[in-house]
Amino acid sequence: MASFKVTGGRKLSGEITPQGAKNEALQILCAVVLTAEPVTIHNIPNIRDVNQLIDLLGDMGVKIRRLSESSIEFDASQVNIEYLESETYKAKAAALRGSVMLLGPTLARFKKGRIPSPGGDKIGRRRLDTHFTGFMKLGAKFNYSAEDGGFYEVDASHLTGAYMLLDEASVTGTANILMAAVLAKGTTTIYHAACEPYIQQLCKMLNRMGAKISGIGSNLLTIEGVDILGGTEHTMLPDMIEIGSFIGMAAMTQSEITIKNCKIPELGIIPDVFRKLGIKLEFRGDDIFVPAQEHYELENFIDGSMLTISDHPWPGFTPDLLSIILVTAIQAKGTVLIHQKMFESRLFFVDRLIEMGAQIILCDPHRATVVGFDRKQNLKGIRMSSPDIRAGVSLLIAAMSATGTSIIDNIEQIDRGYQNIDTRLNALGAEIVRI
Template structure:
């Protein structure tokens, strides 16, 4: 287990380029299984989860040619389906939550698939019902036998288009069902579909490959199945979660930074939510300039009541940034209620912030009230453990703003979602040592 030793109180200065989007990468890379032709993907983030998925595809027989540090050409013209029966596949796929995204392409092209119960963040229940209910609506037969190694098995020998109303607007669920539907016979209509920019990116890539998809960007998708897909070239968006993390980090550490190449139109309400915390942002073309601020004050609602920041399906605020908003509010002036609706364990990391000196009331597993300290009290460094990707970076932000030295254990969680974060932040003036 690796750790970060963080010396707090350092102000950052300079420019930083966000990595490619992790949440886009997992579904885009799985989509290469839909065609025998070469697919070239650019702006791939160099992070643990994505690298593990690329390695897993390679073990299945997908050819991969590294064109540059962030570009890879894939060709799935000789996929070894028998690998899915191996112990190695079970172990590798079980350790990677993104492995579930292989099911849709496998069902579409090979008419069958199986995955073990996937791992990932420890942030509460992350059910897969939407995926399998969608496959069943397309005509697939689903089986889960906990006695058989905990494998989810799907037989899709007769996929046919249909109408379906998803039980939740799941991004991964929508993407998985969409990838299964593009090669199914007939027309598939998906209502209550997720419409995040990353899902739109997947749709646009599939259309370039020859898929017929209408309604892109809305919650009503219509897919007309085709017999086969071709190769393509795709460039991934910058990671909106990393962009939001840098905004919060700049505010907490009183730093002046410029976040480059942000794809501003795809950020939705993210800049506005940070502005509600009192953080000054300046949009310069496709860059975001965050000036150094001694103080920032949380807005109230029009009637003077306390601000609430809650997650919601796109175009609402992404749940992946609630941990960042929470830690950023610690040194603001004012009070905010953070309402994490999706995952009941994601706010439990606040006990470490409280130990550092933050004034936070954990109301229940889904809600926390942050009483901003307006820098009247500086957080103090402690030893802590990263429970998941986003909480890990929230704790890193707290440590960078704290007095003294902090140790963050289990930083493998941070590495799952943030590319060389210590090296990149040290280049701006941080003091982070990897132990």
Template sequence: MSSFKIQGGNTLKGEIIPQGAKNEALQIIAATLLTEEPVTLHKIPNIRDVNKLIELVGDLGASVEKLDSESYRITAKNLNVDFLESEQYKNKAASLRGSIMILGPLLARYGKAKIPKPGGDKIGRRRLDTHFLGFIKLGAKFNYSSKDSFYTIDASNLHGAYMLLDEASVTGTANILMAAVLAKGKTTIYNAACEPYIQQLCKMLNRMGAKIEGIGSNLLTIEGVDQLGGTEHTLLPDMIEIGSFIGLAAMTQSEITIKNAGVQELGLIPEVFKKLGVNMIIQDDDIMIPAQKRYEIDTFIDGSIMTVADAPWPGFTPDLLSIVLVTAIQAKGTVLVHQKMFESRLFFVDKLIDMGAQIILCDPHRATVIGLDRKQPLRGIKMSSPDIRAGVSLLIAALSAEGESIISNVEQIDRGYQNIDERLNLLGADIQRIEQH
């Protein structure tokens, strides 16, 4: 277990380069299992969840070569599907939610797969139904054993099908896509997720020889092919990190330039932070956030209180609502944060209230933030990180606070943010990592 000891109140200054996108990486790494040929990947973030999935791919028998700090070549020529029966696989796959992503490729290539109930964030119930219902439509049969919490899937005869997804699940869409590219015939996925990460996966698969149409829309058409070849792929910058840095700059009155931000792929993210009153200057592919003493939350045109809510892409990503909430603490004005998709993601606000924030938790999905307008600083406290995004929100709050804060369970933060303490210390933060054995 590790903790961060943070001395708050420092102003940061400088440039920071966002890591490769975590959520894209998990899909892309899994997709390398679809071909015998080498696949070279660039901008792979060095974070726990991604490293664990790379390790799992290697355990399955793929050759994994690390070319440099952010590049890998993965060749999945001779996979050992018997590894899925091992206790080692059960333990590793159960501790990583991203392990669900290997199902589609294994079903497509080997006609069978099994997986324990995956782990991940404690942010509320996250259904896997979309994945399995999609596989069933493609002709798979699956069995869930409550005794050992294992899903076993037989897909010896995958064929194309029409399906209307019950939710626009990003991982569900990716998994079904990867199963469908090698299935016989035509697959149509309606209400497909259309996030930039899904678009990236589709483009990569097409370069490998897949036939996917409708990229960027919620209606994907896949014509099955017999086999896929190798390719080279570079990940997008992580939009959640970019949003986190924007919020951090505002809260700590810092001037930060986010380099190579992939501005065209950020969707509503810059606009939502502008609604909170955060200034930013976009130059080419960089975002410069100037130091701001004060920032004021917009109201709606009729004068009513601003609401920020999450929605499937191209709506606002749920992963940044925690950051929006913490950024609003020192703004002038009031905002209602409505987290529709996960029912436990706002429970970390009690720590922010202990620090002096004015927040009303209305119910598990909604919190009202009454901005302090810098009238008083937050105060440092001891707290624990419940999930990746809440952990970084608490870190932002601690960096803006007066005095010392301790955040324990920072392994949760490490799952999604690469060397975050070292990178922020280079900008002038005072974060000390304490290893506890």
């Protein structure tokens, strides 16, 4: 197990380019299984979760030709579907939450799919009902076997288009059902679909491959099934969660940085939420300039009541950035209520922040009140452990702003979602040592 030794109090300066979007990568990479023709993907992030999925695709028989550090050509013309029965597949897929999105493509093309209970962040209940209910609406038969560690099996000899109202606007559920529906007979209508930029990117890629998807960017998607899909070329968006993390990091460490190539129109309300914390941002073309700020003051609502920031399905504020907002508010002037609606374990990392000296009241598993310091005191360095990807980076931001040295254990969680984060931040002036 690796750790970060972080020396706090270092101000950053310079330019940093966000990696390709992790959450987009996991579904885009699974989509290459839908066609026997080559698919080239650009701006692939070099992170653990993505690399594990690429490795899994290779084991399935997908030919992988690396064109550059971030570009790969995939050829799924000779997929070995029997690999899904192997112990190796079980072990690798169980360790990777994104493996669940292989079900839609394998159902569509090979009429069956199989995954073990998938892994990922321990941030609360993350049910798969939306995925399987959607598959069954399309005519698939679902079976869960609790034996041998738990396996989800789906058979789909005849997928047929159907109307469905999703019980939640699940991003991975929408992606999975989309990928199954593009090769189904007839028309599929998905209402209450997720409409995140990642889903829009997947839809555009599938349409370039020959799919017929309309309603892109809305919560009502219509898919006219086709018989076959072809190859394509696709470039992934920059990771909006990394962009938000860098904004919060700059504010907490009083640093002046420029975040390059942000695809600002795809960020939705993310910049506006950081502005509610009092953080100044300048858009310079497609770059975001964050000036060094000695103070930033939280907004109140128009009636003077305390600011509340909560997560919502897109185009609302993404839950993946609430941990970053929470830690950034520690040095703001004012008080804010953070309401994490989706995951009941995602705020438990605040215990570590309280141990560092933060003024936070954990009201319940979903809500925390942060009373900002306004720079009147600093956090202090401690030893702590990263419970999940987003909390891990939030703790890293706290450590970088603290007085003294911090040790963050279990940084494999951070590596799952952030590409060479220590090297990239050290280039800006941070002092992070991997031990």
